[in-house]
Amino acid sequence: MEKRLERIKKHLHSQSYKLTPQREATVRVLLEHEEDHLSAEDVYLLVKDKAPEIGLATVYRTLELLAELKIVDKINFGDGVSRFDLRQEGAAHFHHHLVCIECGAVDEIQEDLLGDVEEIVERDWNFKIKDHRLTFHGICYRCNDKDETSENETSNEPSNEESNNE
Ligand SMILES: [Zn+2]
Ligand SMILES: [Zn+2]
Ligand SMILES: [Zn+2]
Numbered sequence: 001m002e003k004r005l006e007r008i009k010k011h012l013h014s015q016s017y018k019l020t021p022q023r024e025a026t027v028r029v030l031l032e033h034e035e036d037h038l039s040a041e042d043v044y045l046l047v048k049d050k051a052p053e054i055g056l057a058t059v060y061r062t063l064e065l066l067a068e069l070k071i072v073d074k075i076n077f078g079d080g081v082s083r084f085d086l087r088q089e090g091a092a093h094f095h096h097h098l099v100c101i102e103c104g105a106v107d108e109i110q111e112d113l114l115g116d117v118e119e120i121v122e123r124d125w126n127f128k129i130k131d132h133r134l135t136f137h138g139i140c141y142r143c144n145d146k147d148e149t150s151e152n153e154t155s156n157e158p159s160n161e162e163s164n165n166e
Helices: 002-014 021-032 040-050 056-068 115-124 141-165
Strands: 072-076 082-086 096-100 106-109 135-138
Touching: 002 021, 021 040, 021 056, 021 082, 040 056, 040 082, 056 072, 056 082
Parallel strands: 096 135
Antiparallel strands: 072 082, 096 106
16 A cells, blocks of 8 residues: 555645645555545545545545546446545556446446457547446346345245135
């Protein structure tokens, strides 16, 4: 984590920004909650635990700056809330998301997987792809496992009753 913080610091310096203590506190929260897809308010509440003097506006400006510098990506899963997601270092394109419509869990696919699709789009639409957002909506493996267990339970019930009646 310290190494990544150091690289983010260098990135900011290269664009003539400083990693002020407030910015550092914000970046640390993002690194600690890398898979959580936090909203600006979520980040603010976590930063405030460590640095009570920090204001929401400061956190908000820091997040906007990090987004501008492509250190984080802003993403919206259709609930109208902007969430901030650290970009994978060295990844050319943004990772994909699996959003569960039952439990709300968000899983990530770091592998791009879109090589063929990108080739078609670039060729047939003469479009140079710089990035993409891909969100799958469906039922996650946790909920799938749960459904299977409850299905088995219900299918067992009628046979039990029958044996009781006999
Ligand atoms: Zn993500
Ligand atoms: Zn891609
Ligand atoms: Zn789920």
